[in-house]
Amino acid sequence: MGENIKFVQGNEACVEAALYAGLNFFAGYPITPSSEIAEHLSYRLPQAGGRFIQMEDEISSLCAAIGASLTGSKVMTATSGPGFSLMQEALGYAIMAEIPCVIVDVQRGGPSTGLPTHGSQGDVNQARWGTHGDHAIIAMTASGHQDVFAVTVEAFNLAETYRTPVILLFDEVVAHMRERLVIPEVGEIPLVERLKTSVSEGVDYHPYLPREDGRLPMSDFGGVHRYNVTGLFHDMWGFPSSEPRVVHGLLRHLVDKLENRANSLARFKEFYVEDAQHLLISYGSAARSARHVVEKRRNRGERIGLLELQTLWPFPTDIVREKCSQVQFVVVVELNMGQILQAVKLAVDQPEKVFLANRIDGEFIAPADILNILRLIQGKGV
Amino acid sequence: MATKNFLRERFLPHLWCPGCGHGMVLNGLLHAVEELGMSKNEIVMVSGIGCSSRITGYVDFHTLHTIHGRALAFATGVKMSRPELTLIVPMGDGDALAIGGNHFIHAARRNIDITAIVMNNRIYGMTGGQFSPLSGENISATTAPYLTIDPSFNIVELSKAAGATFVARTTTYHVQQIADIIRQAVLHEGFSVVEILTQCPTYFGRKNKGGSAVDMVNWFKDHTTPVGSKAKQENPDLIERGIFLQEERPEYCREYEKIVELAMKGH
Numbered sequence: 001m002g003e004n005i006k007f008v009q010g011n012e013a014c015v016e017a018a019l020y021a022g023l024n025f026f027a028g029y030p031i032t033p034s035s036e037i038a039e040h041l042s043y044r045l046p047q048a049g050g051r052f053i054q055m056e057d058e059i060s061s062l063c064a065a066i067g068a069s070l071t072g073s074k075v076m077t078a079t080s081g082p083g084f085s086l087m088q089e090a091l092g093y094a095i096m097a098e099i100p101c102v103i104v105d106v107q108r109g110g111p112s113t114g115l116p117t118h119g120s121q122g123d124v125n126q127a128r129w130g131t132h133g134d135h136a137i138i139a140m141t142a143s144g145h146q147d148v149f150a151v152t153v154e155a156f157n158l159a160e161t162y163r164t165p166v167i168l169l170f171d172e173v174v175a176h177m178r179e180r181l182v183i184p185e186v187g188e189i190p191l192v193e194r195l196k197t198s199v200s201e202g203v204d205y206h207p208y209l210p211r212e213d214g215r216l217p218m219s220d221f222g223g224v225h226r227y228n229v230t231g232l233f234h235d236m237w238g239f240p241s242s243e244p245r246v247v248h249g250l251l252r253h254l255v256d257k258l259e260n261r262a263n264s265l266a267r268f269k270e271f272y273v274e275d276a277q278h279l280l281i282s283y284g285s286a287a288r289s290a291r292h293v294v295e296k297r298r299n300r301g302e303r304i305g306l307l308e309l310q311t312l313w314p315f316p317t318d319i320v321r322e323k324c325s326q327v328q329f330v331v332v333v334e335l336n337m338g339q340i341l342q343a344v345k346l347a348v349d350q351p352e353k354v355f356l357a358n359r360i361d362g363e364f365i366a367p368a369d370i371l372n373i374l375r376l377i378q379g380k381g382v
Numbered sequence: 383m384a385t386k387n388f389l390r391e392r393f394l395p396h397l398w399c400p401g402c403g404h405g406m407v408l409n410g411l412l413h414a415v416e417e418l419g420m421s422k423n424e425i426v427m428v429s430g431i432g433c434s435s436r437i438t439g440y441v442d443f444h445t446l447h448t449i450h451g452r453a454l455a456f457a458t459g460v461k462m463s464r465p466e467l468t469l470i471v472p473m474g475d476g477d478a479l480a481i482g483g484n485h486f487i488h489a490a491r492r493n494i495d496i497t498a499i500v501m502n503n504r505i506y507g508m509t510g511g512q513f514s515p516l517s518g519e520n521i522s523a524t525t526a527p528y529l530t531i532d533p534s535f536n537i538v539e540l541s542k543a544a545g546a547t548f549v550a551r552t553t554t555y556h557v558q559q560i561a562d563i564i565r566q567a568v569l570h571e572g573f574s575v576v577e578i579l580t581q582c583p584t585y586f587g588r589k590n591k592g593g594s595a596v597d598m599v600n601w602f603k604d605h606t607t608p609v610g611s612k613a614k615q616e617n618p619d620l621i622e623r624g625i626f627l628q629e630e631r632p633e634y635c636r637e638y639e640k641i642v643e644l645a646m647k648g649h
Contacts, residue, residue, distance in 0.1 A: 024463075046638075046641050046645035047646060049646065051463060055458070056488040059452060059455065060455035060458070061455075064456065064459030064462070067455070067458065067459025067460040068462060069459075070444075070460060071467075075459075089449055090449065093448065221464065222424070222426070222444065222464050226423065228390075228445045228447060229445065231447070239392075239439060240439065
């Protein structure tokens with residue numbers, strides 16, 4: 001049991017989880033504050049018989065991961081803001097061609113080179129809309145190492161289930177912080193393995209014809225079914241098509257397969273939300289300070305709660321609206337200029353009662369920063 | 383197996399212009415595969431974006447039509463994950479050496495066992511006739527109305543310097559040599575580069591008084607000579623064709639197998 005308890009960085013928790021989930025191919029390029037993920041995997045992956053490759057840039061890293069995924073591998077890449085920007089085209093490809101892959105973006109201050117060694121949550125909207133064209137995406141985050149582990153395993157499971165890229169939006173604070181991690185026993189968290197086609201050799205296989213449940217059974221490159229994969233709009237054989245019905249049908253499929261499942265995809269944690277009059281909504285490292293505020297003020301009798309989001313996209317609109325329906329006001333706590341604030345305002349019935357507590361100066365948001373905003377909202381002055 | 387069996391006839395006719403050389407490259411490629419006697423299931427063909435890249439759609443292999451310039455990066459992932467598969471990557475000149483130049487030199491540096499085919503028609507055809515890094519100087523293009531001032535890459539020298547271990551060049555006039563060189567390139571273990579000079583009568587030819595497709599193909603006959611021939615010494619302007627380099631150097635995936643062995647021993 002002792003071996004299963006570790007004292008590690010968040011980046012290492014992500015590595016442990018990826019290996020637990022069955023990762024067998026990683027391609028990446030060094031960038032702060034994500035580099036420890038590549039470093040640890042360069043050591044650990046070959047021990048597990050997997051493959052690690054350091055590519056010439058972030059563009060090729062995601063491209064290589066997508067190529068490996070088509071052979072049946074579980075794949076991941078890890079980067080930070082500038083590298084995540086470079087991956088956007090290949091991300092769109094993975095969405096269009098429906099290739100399972102996990103992309104870790106350990107957020108740092110931006111735009112541009114920004115603040116490489118400081119925390120930020122500025123890539124939330126880039127994760128949603130960074131690649132061009134209409135699309136849907138899954139993006140998840142966590143505030144502590146046990147949850148980093150859990151959402152990383154979940155990311156692999158969702159990537160395989162829905163044949164989609166899944167983005168893990170961690171941040172520098174969680175990535176470099178050290179805390180306790182208990183590695184679950186094998187089998188403790190169920191793993192989703194790739195759904196393979198049951199079509200036998202010689203029978204026409206339609207790689208892009210969804211089953212009734214919307215899932216697309218795959219056939220590995222190198223197997224008995226040879227098919228085409230493209231980033232162009234394509235028919236059920238994967239062959240390019242500009243037929244309006246084909247284009248419309250594929251785009252709806254790509255969006256609906258995730259957006260229609262926003263509720264079931266939603267992972268979140270609640271702290272004293274049940275009877276809360278004042279509600280904090282937060283995620284990632286910022287949620288740690290938010291939780292501290294809630295615990296402290298609860299002790300003084302204030303009916304305050306925290307909704308900690310782990311699934312950011314698709315945004316859990318229905319859940320947020322319901323949790324906010326009975327409260328007097330909502331404060332979104334995040335390390336950006338209000339990226340999730342916008343989504344919360346769109347979700348709730350009374351957007352004027354939603355406020356922002358943030359920091360954008362590279363410093364971590366402290367409980368005192370949140371308390372100041374609460375005092376302002378309640379007309380108590382700072 | 384007849385070459386016809388390597389085509390996905392459902393997706394024909396192809397989209398290339400009348401007189402385009404890409405079909406001749408495809409023909410040579412299919413003959414090479416036929417001679418190699420490989421199973422279609424063993425071959426993965428990866429391409430980027432452009433006229434040349436559409437070749438993947440027509441062949442009955444595992445085919446991956448990707449994004450502009452990145453075909454070799456995708457192919458690297460496939461090869462690393464399943465080293466027993468044969469990777470063939472047809473690219474256009476802009477695809478391979480403008481937007482894809484970085485991936486090209488790094489794939490060569492690693493000497494990963496991939497066959498890169500550069501279908502060099504010296505122009506961006508799909509976007510309507512803009513000059514490429516292989517156009518060379520004094521070429522008319524839709525983005526060079528005053529003629530190009532950009533010098534061209536020499537693919538053979540670039541590939542050798544970057545670390546490729548098989549480097550060859552031929553043309554669409556020399557159709558049997560296309561098949562022969564591609565066959566040898568696929569058999570070679572390491573990063574192989576095959577440059578094939580091909581004609582784009584629609585854009586390059588029309589803008590540069592190249593004449594008909596037949597005229598352009600004949601130009602390849604008249605302006606090329608076998609590697610090391612006497613003719614080259616007498617006329618340095620002739621373009622050499624044939625195999626320029628074939629050498630043994632550790633292949634990337636095999637080297638990584640050693641890493642896996644070392645790591646699994648509990649290093």
